[in-house]
Amino acid sequence: MGNALKVAIIGSGPAGMYTAGALIDKCPGCEIDILEKLATPYGLIRTGVAPDHQTTKNVSRAFDKIMENENVRFVGNISFGDDISLQTLREIYDVVVMAIGTPKDRELGIEGEDKEGVFGAQVFVYWYNGHPEYRNAVPHLNIKNAIVIGNGNVALDVARVLLSSTEEMKDSDLVDHAREMIFDSPIEHVRVIGRRGPEHAQFSTKELSEFKDLSTAVTVTDPALIPDSFEGTDAKETKVVNNNLSLLRDYAANKPVAGKRLLSLDFLLSPTHIYGDDRIEKVRFEKNRIEDGKAVGSGEFVEYPCDLLVTCIGYELVNVGGLPVEKGVVKNTDGKVDEHLYVVGWAKRGPSGTIGTNRLDSQRVVDVIVADHCDGGDGSKSGAKGLDAYCQEKGIETVTFSDWEQINEAEKQRAKDESPRRKFVRTRDMLKLLREGQV
Ligand SMILES: Cc1cc2nc3c(=O)[nH]c(=O)nc-3n(C[C@H](O)[C@H](O)[C@H](O)COP(=O)(O)OP(=O)(O)OC[C@H]3O[C@@H](n4cnc5c(N)ncnc54)[C@H](O)[C@@H]3O)c2cc1C
Secondary structure (H helix, E strand, C coil): CCECCEEEEECCCHHHHHHHHHHHHHCCCCEEEEEECCCCCCCHHHHCCCCCCHHHHCCHHHHHHHHCCCCEEEEECCCECCCECHHHHHHHCCEEEECCCCCEECCCCCECCCCECEEEHHHHHHHHCCCHHHCCCCCCCCCCEEEEECCCHHHHHHHHHHHCCCCCCCCCCCCHHHHHHHHHCCCCEEEEECCCCHHHCCCCHHHHHHHHHCCCEEEEECHHHCCCCCCCCCHHHHHHHHHHHHHHHHHHCCCCCCCCEEEEEECCEEEEEEECCCECCEEEEEEEEEECCEEEEEEEEEEEECCEEEECCCEECCCCCCCCEECCEECCECCEEECCEEECCHHHHCCCCCCCHHHHHHHHHHHHHHHHCCCCECCCCCHHHHHHHHHHHHCCCCECHHHHHHHHHHHHHCCCCCCCCCCCCCHHHHHHHHHHCCC
8 A cells, every 4th residue: 555545534423433443454554533523422322322221332442442543533523514524624635434423303294393392312312311412402391291203212212211210320321401300300101102013113122121120100002902923034023023022911911000100102103293382282193004014094093192292213314514415314325425435324324223233334335445545545635634734723622532531531530329420511511621620
């Protein structure tokens, strides 16, 4: 290889980090800057994964190892599209890789969706996980009836967090503002509602089983909707679904208990209308039946009271920085967008799969990058030096990885009881800590 390949990865979530890891292995000597709009790294590991699922967050240790490489820099607090354009990035780096995820909630597309008390999952999850842009997103939880629409693990996360007690969250990193509201909420009933049947739900068995252990709520479901067994085309899927059906049968045998909250797992319902004046008051659903594997409306309707609605129906990318966006992702062929421009992770293939799915996917895109740039850089790009000069000229106060380590340490130090950290939820507090040593 000739000159070192200078690479900018935009976004420090799992896809960006796995891309950096694979580039180190497959393109020795390349120089990588990971640009991130937040002052904190690792994307949804911090801002998406549930605060009581700390073991899942341990994947960040593997990302810390990648950051130990002297040719990899974290450059936080710089936003692509706002602080720096694609054109500037192309001028500074040989290769630009977009790893910006899918930051917008998909909409239901029904009347009343704009009412107060209706949230997309991303907004709600970002709020309880302390994403700086969403710390004030939820004004109160002075509510009785919540509905969570969606039949994936995110819907289960939202329901579980809403119903959790101080004790259940004691070793989580649920942020202060959400703690107060959740634990003080007079909430009585949470419904998790899916469009299709129990056998079509995308729950993982572990997440579904966690409702067994909720101390404040009883979980129920309609036994009439649970099939005796499920036979899919894939053996692994068949096993998971049958394990889930068995759990649902246990839940179906439960009865509401006086003094306890209720969690209902409801199926075969599609929302058609959200009612209320300014604020949501109730939701109308059409009952569905399954025809040829698809949910079709039956013409029969039910209405449920509701003062909080969280939709967990997926995410998409919208136009940012002039990238070609189609069907909610950056338009690409095997990760290649254009000469010298690539995309990985959810921004490439949409919001599906686990953290680990991004690893193989990023490795494949790195193979494409390495094949395209096997001769290294063209020697004309300034890379890290160019970015630093640009940030200085524009007055962008970036955050380095060792700055993040300082923030990380401070969050751990100020944690209470068994909580692993007490997050800072304002970027300005993090910058103040770095400048002045205290907040
Ligand atoms: C609520 C939720 C819970 C989840 N829980 C689990 C779980 O328990 N287990 C599991 O395996 N998977 C889980 N997942 C899936 C997992 O989080 C994703 O597979 C993974 O995070 C996708 O990685 P990514 O890097 O493509 O996107 P992201 O993780 O979203 O990372 C994108 C990064 O880009 C940054 N960025 C965005 N825009 C810009 C910009 N303009 N300029 C600079 N930077 C930018 C963001 O700040 C972020 O850091 C969960 C997902 C969600 C939504």
